[in-house]
Amino acid sequence: MSNSKILANGVDVYYGSKQALFGISMDIKEKEVTALIGPSGCGKSTFLRCINRMNDLIEICKVSGSIKVDNEEIISEKTDVVSLRSKIGMVFQKPNPFPKSIFDNVAYGPTIHGLVDSKNELEEIVHSSLKKAGLFNEVKDRLNEPGTSLSGGQQQRLCIARAIAVNPEIILMDEPCSALDPIATAIIEELIDELRLNYTIVIVTHSMQQAARVSQKTSFFHLGELIETGDTKKIFTNPDNSKTQDYITGRFG
Amino acid sequence: MNNSVAKEKIVSLRKKRSLEDMRFKYYGFTAMCLSLAVLVFLLYTIFSKGYTAFQKTIVLLEVDYNQEVLKLTPDSSDEEMEKGKFFRVKKQAIENFFPDLSKSDIKLIKKLFSINVDNEIKDYFLENPEVINTKQQIWVTAHSDVDQLLKGNSRRDVPEDRRKLNDIQLSYVDQLVEENRVKQVFNNFFFTKADSRHPEIAGVAGSFMGSLFTLFTVFILSFPIAIGASVYLEEFAPKNRITELIEVNISNLAAVPSIVFGLLGLGVLLNVFGLPRSTPLVGGSVLALMTLPTIIIACRASLKAVPPSIKEGALAVGATKTQAVFHHVVPLALPGTLTGTIIGLAQALGETAPLIMIGMIAFIPNIPTGLTEPSAALPVQIYLWVESAERGFQEKSAAAIMVILIFLFMMNAIAVFLRNRFERKW
Numbered sequence: 001m002s003n004s005k006i007l008a009n010g011v012d013v014y015y016g017s018k019q020a021l022f023g024i025s026m027d028i029k030e031k032e033v034t035a036l037i038g039p040s041g042c043g044k045s046t047f048l049r050c051i052n053r054m055n056d057l058i059e060i061c062k063v064s065g066s067i068k069v070d071n072e073e074i075i076s077e078k079t080d081v082v083s084l085r086s087k088i089g090m091v092f093q094k095p096n097p098f099p100k101s102i103f104d105n106v107a108y109g110p111t112i113h114g115l116v117d118s119k120n121e122l123e124e125i126v127h128s129s130l131k132k133a134g135l136f137n138e139v140k141d142r143l144n145e146p147g148t149s150l151s152g153g154q155q156q157r158l159c160i161a162r163a164i165a166v167n168p169e170i171i172l173m174d175e176p177c178s179a180l181d182p183i184a185t186a187i188i189e190e191l192i193d194e195l196r197l198n199y200t201i202v203i204v205t206h207s208m209q210q211a212a213r214v215s216q217k218t219s220f221f222h223l224g225e226l227i228e229t230g231d232t233k234k235i236f237t238n239p240d241n242s243k244t245q246d247y248i249t250g251r252f253g
Numbered sequence: 254m255n256n257s258v259a260k261e262k263i264v265s266l267r268k269k270r271s272l273e274d275m276r277f278k279y280y281g282f283t284a285m286c287l288s289l290a291v292l293v294f295l296l297y298t299i300f301s302k303g304y305t306a307f308q309k310t311i312v313l314l315e316v317d318y319n320q321e322v323l324k325l326t327p328d329s330s331d332e333e334m335e336k337g338k339f340f341r342v343k344k345q346a347i348e349n350f351f352p353d354l355s356k357s358d359i360k361l362i363k364k365l366f367s368i369n370v371d372n373e374i375k376d377y378f379l380e381n382p383e384v385i386n387t388k389q390q391i392w393v394t395a396h397s398d399v400d401q402l403l404k405g406n407s408r409r410d411v412p413e414d415r416r417k418l419n420d421i422q423l424s425y426v427d428q429l430v431e432e433n434r435v436k437q438v439f440n441n442f443f444f445t446k447a448d449s450r451h452p453e454i455a456g457v458a459g460s461f462m463g464s465l466f467t468l469f470t471v472f473i474l475s476f477p478i479a480i481g482a483s484v485y486l487e488e489f490a491p492k493n494r495i496t497e498l499i500e501v502n503i504s505n506l507a508a509v510p511s512i513v514f515g516l517l518g519l520g521v522l523l524n525v526f527g528l529p530r531s532t533p534l535v536g537g538s539v540l541a542l543m544t545l546p547t548i549i550i551a552c553r554a555s556l557k558a559v560p561p562s563i564k565e566g567a568l569a570v571g572a573t574k575t576q577a578v579f580h581h582v583v584p585l586a587l588p589g590t591l592t593g594t595i596i597g598l599a600q601a602l603g604e605t606a607p608l609i610m611i612g613m614i615a616f617i618p619n620i621p622t623g624l625t626e627p628s629a630a631l632p633v634q635i636y637l638w639v640e641s642a643e644r645g646f647q648e649k650s651a652a653a654i655m656v657i658l659i660f661l662f663m664m665n666a667i668a669v670f671l672r673n674r675f676e677r678k679w
Contacts, residue, residue: 052569054565054568054569057561059492085568085569089570090569092562092569094562096565098567108567108570108572109571159566163569165570
């Protein structure tokens with residue numbers, strides 16, 4: 001039994017006066033892939049963005065309750081958001097490489113955090129991150145070309161490399177394949193499977209096949225509530241809740 | 254309703270709809286042609302009225318650099334030469350301009366020459382001191398009245414008392430033309446001299462430099478303030494009543510008549526702080542206040558246009574808010590920001606009213622060399638010349654309009670170039 005990495009307890013989220021999440025409590029284990037599934041607008045992305053405090057960007061969003069990462073409370077005024085985000089990388093729905101070179105995209109994180117002392121070290125980190133993201137062989141000859149010149153799938157892997165470069169422990173993925181074709185999707189899924197060995201991964205996905213393929217744990221959200229969470233196998237074959245059953249069999253959502 | 258009737262109705266409606274389409278296209282086309290025609294007419298009028306200002310009339314004058322008349326010797330030092338009696342040489346030259354002139358004729362002929370002729374005779378001598386005690390044929394500037402007559406801008410078929418030149422002067426001018434002792438050349442004075450009471454030696458150099466210094470002041474003051482204000486408002490400021498109020502008032506400020514800013518400059522900058530009046534420093538400060546809202550609005554628009562995903566990406570790898578903004582958002586917004594600034598500067602370049610309020614309308618006959626020297630500005634110069642009674646200033650004002658228009662076109666061209674060159678697509 002692995003240790004819990006993220007422990008959420010009674011998380012409520014309000015957008016203005018509208019409540020988006022209702023008392024979410026959840027235990028996310030270390031070095032596992034946890035998939036968050038559910039129909040659109042059910043709050044799974046909102047929950048994901050609570051974990052690295054990305055919701056701070058939304059003025060009207062208020063988060064209450066408790067989320068502990070490595071037993072440290074992060075829903076608090078005192079939390080150092082910058083160091084939290086360097087520990088928790090994030091990959092977005094739409095690939096968002098910086099309009100800079102491929103090299104600079106990956107090098108940005110290590111540079112601002114002062115992780116490197118020399119150019120060689122930086123090069124090493126960039127190369128190893130690109131290798132871990134399975135992109136190095138495709139781009140090794142054109143590291144100076146703009147990141148935006150890559151294909152969609154390559155851009156997304158570049159964003160994964162960018163997240164890995166600051167050496168996080170957790171990677172959050174917000175529908176990372178929704179803008180990609182099936183081949184690029186398959187490559188990313190394979191990559192997620194490899195990354196699981198070193199990182200704790202939380203992935204939001206609309207594709208139930210994807211959740212079934214890549215995750216060990218699955219949580220089903222509906223209308224801002226966590227309906228059911230458990231081993232992926234169990235959720236997809238023998239869910240406890242009838243709503244989960246209806247959703248995974250395609251009766252709604 | 255039966256089927257064929259319905260079909261007919263649909264077809265007739267479709268015809269009507271496509272007709273409407275065509276009509277609207279022609280309306281738009283006509284509107285565009287009309288505005289183009291107006292623009293072409295405007296440019297044509299300015300050009301046809303003003304192009305003659307780029308030429309001046311010069312007259313061939315035989316000057317005798319006699320050392321006794323000049324009260325100089327071939328061994329005189331440079332300083333002594335400066336003080337030579339050149340006006341006596343000029344007087345002599347004009348007396349001998351035509352053979353056997355009467356005293357009254359000499360007086361009339363004197364009026365055919367520019368007041369600047371003394372200087373030209375002197376400059377020629379200072380450049381070639383070896384011409385002492387020789388006779389030289391020098392081309393000197395003619396009086397504006399002669400210039401206008403030869404350019405066809407003033408009529409000779411009106412009664413004598415309503416003309417600048419009387420019949421005797423006209424006959425002398427005709428004689429000069431016949432003897433090829435008069436010609437038209439490029440008017441270098443227009444580009445090298447400041448304003449003057451005499452049209453033939455008035456130029457835009459003074460007001461051009463004044464405008465340049467003013468714009469420099471505007472840029473130095475407004476660009477950093479505008480960037481700071483817009484970055485703060487767009488990226489850092491909390492969204493509450495106060496910032497909302499500020500935003501609304503920035504838009505309001507952009508619509509405040511410019512003369513109000515002029516009054517502010519007069520009341521505060523000149524009277525309270527005692528800054529020197531008529532200077533580019535004060536003019537630039539006032540215009541900077543006036544253009545700030547415009548630039549802030551443009552800056553904010555270009556900051557807003559940067560996709561939020563870029564900032565999110567930076568924040569997600571652990572950049573602080575300041576790093577995310579200054580490493581990613583501001584560089585991406587810079588082309589738009591610069592474009593907005595240049596548009597603001599162009600607006601400031603054409604502004605007249607506030608400059609009049611702070612005294613940049615004064616008659617300044619020399620070219621300014623710094624921010625704290627009294628100077629004119631191009632639009633004010635045009636205003637001054639249009640007001641002047643002398644016919645010679647009319648073509649000058651049209652030519653000065655050309656100069657300011659070319660200045661504006663160039664600034665806009667730079668803005669377009671910057672936008673195309675640095676704008677990123679994603």
